Amino acid sequence: MVRDDIKLSIEQAMAAAQAGGALPDIEWPAVEVLRPKQTGHGDYSTNVAMVASAAARKAGGNVNPRAIAQAIADHLPADGPIGSVEIAGPGFINIFLADEWLRRQVPKIVEAGSSFGNIDQGRGQHWQVEYVSANPTGPLHYGGARNAAIGDALANVLEAAGYTVQREFYVNDAGNQFNIFAATLYARYAQLLGRDEPIPEDGYAGDYMIDYAQGLVDEYGDRFLTMEKSAAITELKVLGEEIVLAALQAQLAKLGVHFDRWFREQSLYDSGLVDMVLEKLRVQGDLAERDGAIWFLASNYPKVEKDEVVIRTNGMPTYFASDIAYHYEKFAVRGFDRVINVWGVDHQGHVPRMAAVMTALGLDPGRLTIVLHGLVKLIRDGKEVKLSKRRGTIITIGEVVDEVGADATRFYLLSRGPESPIEFDMNLAVAESASNPVFYAQYSHARICSIAVMAPTKKVTPDFDNVALELLTDPAELTLIRKLLELEEQIETAVEKLSPHNLTFYSLELARSYNAFYRDCKVLDADAPALSNARMYLCEAARIGLAKTLALLGVSAPDSMYAEVEL
RNA sequence: GCCCCUGUAGCUCAGAGGAUAGAGCAUCGGCCUCCGGAGCCGAGUGCACAGGUUCGAGUCCUGUCAGGGGCGCCA
Known part of the structure; x- marks a missing residue:
């Protein structure tokens, strides 16, 4: 660097x-x-x-x-x-x-191609980024999109910095919420088949549950009404999980987000890991019985004021019990060098407890980092839209992507620091989607591609094996090279701060440098073949830089913008 | 009440203790003999408030005010 x-x-x-x-x-x-x-x-x-x-x-x-x-x-x-x-x-x-030195960097960029900007910092260390991890009880709402965008871009950036990264979605399919989900699914299923089955108290009232149930009716008919209700719910838990995970996967794919692994909370119980880890803590004296429940004595550790229940009075474990086992599994079983969890700030109270858990498990708390991000306040028609899965008043990622576009949505969500709260006005976002800054960066990329296509008609034939680099002397050319060379530092910064949003700004700066070059330097000129060739070479370097930056953000780098307009 | 985060341009937001604080949108004014005008050039307005540390503070510390979040045998 x-x-x-x-x-x-x-x-x-x-x-x-x-x-x-x-x-x-x-x-x-x-x-x-x-x-x-x-x-x-x-x-x-x-x-x-x-x-x-x-x-x-x-x-x-x-x-x-x-x-x-x-x-x-x-x-x-x-x-x-x-x-x-x-x-x-x-x-x-x-x-x-030095100008001369700058010119010599252009071939290095072109030869690096899609690995341009990568830095050798991680040296193959195994890191995990766990993100989204929304309750599998319905479609992802808009807040989940921010988590997805941050986590995904973070994973991209870590890979560029030389880390081997696993992207994981933790599926909370073992808790009380999921039981309620299954019971709601049963009620909707029964209702569709004409039975008067009320939605459980605290059930999920959203219409999407009816859609899920309809899918079950279509595939299984009235099979689950012919059996005991509790047995039916047990089976619906399994089928419902498949349905909801498929829905989540489809939604996330719309945003361009994919996971390497969907880790089921239930598997921690099935394998006995929860019992094992709790036993370990008990032997160490980190657990105590009080008021009929079993508590993790978190307050014995720094910065934690309160203890936390792991086994309820009714004998049921809390989410926290499996969370302890889950983090033990990440480090002690799978052996990640470091784990990044991306959480909304509404989980901030959980952060110091996790440090206590790490210490209690004999693990270095520095190996677990929680990236907290501010919540998204959604405004529609001048009013805040309260998100509630239970009441079904949600705006899903799918709706936002359909209205605003995946690229514009991701770019917008990544254009501020994670800790910053976001106020998102849907009406404004739709109105402004055409002038979204993301198109500025994409346009520059398309423009470069267009020049390459245009070259033959201008009687310019590129020869990248023989480039007269010394002809690149225009200030705009040198400024563009300078800006391209910043990418490594931008990636380093994003990793160091665990916050990829600086790359959105960098993509705009790079596009601006390119546009200035485009203004000042005519690329295709049949009367100056050597200069045209050198400039096309520089264009290719710029294209690589733009494409790489956009890829890190999870935004597409189109060859042409015309298709967008035809939509 | 206690803890955490946030407060920067009309709006949405960048800003790793450094020199004259930036971008997009919005507003106003210019530029099509041009390889894509989704572009380019120019203009205006700002660090919530009060102290402190430092050669130097938007950035660090203390306090005040304002907004959000947390303080569950929910996750």
């Missing part, structure tokens, strides 16, 4: 300056290289001279930060990425990338 190379050069320059006596022999601060906001301040800049000056003052010396900066600058290598260096302001060292 360029930034790391520059950082290393600065460190070496500092050491060389010290060895040569140009700088005092003191303990140096860590070098930080950052990108200045002002373009006039270079591609990269470091404040190390200012920090070093303060350190020197503390050590009894008194060295002007600008003098330190100059001494460092004098020892920077002349070849490589660093073109020129300026000392500015109170002691900033501003570094400008």
Whole structure:
């Protein structure tokens, strides 16, 4: 990565300056290289001279930060990425990338193709991203779409950073909610067959339950009315789960989200893992009986105030019991190096308890990270739409995707930090979907593809084996290359912050750089074949960068935008 | 009451202690002898409030105010 190379050069320059006596022999601060906001301040800049000056003052010396900066600058290598260096302001060292070096990066981008931007950070470590994990009791509502978009993009970005990633959906099919779901399904099924069977209290009133039941009627007729009600519900649990998981899968596919594994909570009971892990905790003294229930003594651990019930008075385990076993399974059985759980903030109270669970299981809590995201407040016709699966007042992902489009939806949901709450006005979203910024990035990609198609009619024949890179001298060309080279840093940032939304902004910046290039530099010119060839080569690099960025976000990179209009 | 998150342009939101705080939408004004005008160029308005730390604060700390969430033998 360029930034790391520059950082290393600065460190070496500092050491060389010290060895040569140009700088005092003191303990140096860590070098930080950052990108200045002002373009006039270079591609990269470091404040190390200012920090070093303060350190020197503390050590009894008194060295002007600008003098330190100059001494460092004098020892920077002349070849490589660093073109020129300026000392500015109170002691900033501003570094400008060399044009010649920039041009040499274009072939590297084209040769890397879809792996362009990838960084070797994960070194094959096995990470898991668990996301969505909505209750399997009905269609996904809009809030689930945000979770899906974040989790999916996060997994993409981690893969680009060299991690081996598993995408997992945890299916809560063992709890009370799922029992109620099955009972509701039974009632709807019976009603469809003419029996007066009321929906259970706290049942799921949404019409989609009728659709699910209709599917059962179509396939099985009245079979489940001919048996004992409880036996019927037991069978409907299995069939209902299949139906609802298929529905979830279809909805998520609409958003372009796919999972490697659907992990069933019930399997933790079937395998005996829940009992095993609870026994382990009991032996360790992490469990206690109180008021007839079994509690996990979470308050013995840091930052946790309350204990948590694992076995209810009625002998039924809580979701928390299986959650403990589930996380034990992730680390101790499957051996993930790290696990990222994507949750809505409404689960925030659960976070410190999970750290306590990890510690109690003898696992490093640092291996489990919870990414919390703000909830989505849906506005329709000027009023907030309260989401409730029970009452059936939900707007599903499918509805949103149908109205707004998958690309626009994902892009919108990823255009802000996870912790930021989102107010989503459906009417506005539909009205604005045509001018959604996602199309700006996609349009640039389509434009590049269009140029390649147009080339023969302009009598330009690309020859990417013989590219005269030295002809790429226009400021717009060099700016575009600079912007492309940022991708690695953008991926690094997204991984570090576990938040991929910076990539949405990057895709727009890259598109903007391309459009500026397109404006200033005529690509197809039969009178200048060598220049046309070099520019087509640069176009291909830009196309690769745009396609890669959009792919990380889970957004398509179309060859043409015309099809969109015809819809 | 206690805990967490959020407060940046008219609106929706970016902003890794650094130099003159950005984008989209909206508004206003320009640009089609052009490889795709879903484009380009330009204009206006902003860090909730009050202290503090620092050479330097939108960013860190404390307090106030406002909005959201959590504090279940629900998940």
